[in-house]
Amino acid sequence: xxxxxxxxxxxxxxxxxxxxxxxxxxxxxxxxxxxxxxxxxxxxxxxxxxxxxxxxxxxxxxxxxxxxxxxxxxxxxxxxxxxxxxxxxxxxxxxxxxxxxxxxxxxxxxxxxxxxxxx
Amino acid sequence: xxxxxxxxxxxxxxxxxxxxxxxxxxxxxxxxxxxxxxxxxxxxxxxxxxxxxxxxxxxxxxxxxxxxxxxxxxxxxxxxxxxxxxxxxxxxxxxxxxxxxxxxxxxxxx
Numbered sequence: 001x002x003x004x005x006x007x008x009x010x011x012x013x014x015x016x017x018x019x020x021x022x023x024x025x026x027x028x029x030x031x032x033x034x035x036x037x038x039x040x041x042x043x044x045x046x047x048x049x050x051x052x053x054x055x056x057x058x059x060x061x062x063x064x065x066x067x068x069x070x071x072x073x074x075x076x077x078x079x080x081x082x083x084x085x086x087x088x089x090x091x092x093x094x095x096x097x098x099x100x101x102x103x104x105x106x107x108x109x110x111x112x113x114x115x116x117x118x119x
Numbered sequence: 120x121x122x123x124x125x126x127x128x129x130x131x132x133x134x135x136x137x138x139x140x141x142x143x144x145x146x147x148x149x150x151x152x153x154x155x156x157x158x159x160x161x162x163x164x165x166x167x168x169x170x171x172x173x174x175x176x177x178x179x180x181x182x183x184x185x186x187x188x189x190x191x192x193x194x195x196x197x198x199x200x201x202x203x204x205x206x207x208x209x210x211x212x213x214x215x216x217x218x219x220x221x222x223x224x225x226x227x228x229x
Contacts, residue, residue, distance in 0.1 A: 044222040105209035
């Protein structure tokens with residue numbers, strides 16, 4: 001059974017940092033591109049970032065470019081998102097998601113972790 | 120403002136067939152696969168349709184997808200109460216180098 005389990009969310013002040021993690025199991029992690037997708041309260045889904053299967057290729061949404069860094073540890077089947085200079089508009093549920101190729105939307109999704117940016 | 124455009128709501132009665140539209144552009148739907156997701160309240164998205172019209176294992180054949188040009192549709196036949204959920208479309212966007220999503224359509228089973 002595919003499992004994606006996010007952790008690291010919480011309450012942070014504007015300008016602060018958080019590091020999200022996603023532990024993957026039940027599929028061959030090294031064959032999948034991995035993404036972070038967020039959902040603002042009561043809103044639709046918004047792509048944040050994607051990393052290719054080897055970790056070499058990364059892409060970011062303009063809204064987070066220069067502030068967020070995506071990475072993966074294929075030896076530990078884990079995906080990360082380092083979030084710096086957080087803003088109130090970054091408040092959302094962040095989902096970890098896996099795609100069979102980097103150029104398609106995800107197949108599998110985690111349960112999400114809530115990030116709240118507020119003073 | 121979502122890149123892909125969906126109607127905010129749709130409804131039908133049990134047994135009916137409903138369709139949900141998704142409109143995009145040449146850089147996303149027009150040149151890439153469309154995916155559809157179902158999201159029950161308080162839960163993560165679940166893949167319903169991949170690669171325009173393919174159902175993953177376990178998805179009932181009541182759900183079907185189609186694509187024409189820069190638009191796509193999700194059809195649900197034999198509507199059931201448990202189909203009440205939010206439905207979102209998605210596609211890779213060549214200009215943004217990332218997947219784009221629709222704003223979601225809330226389906227109500229009357």
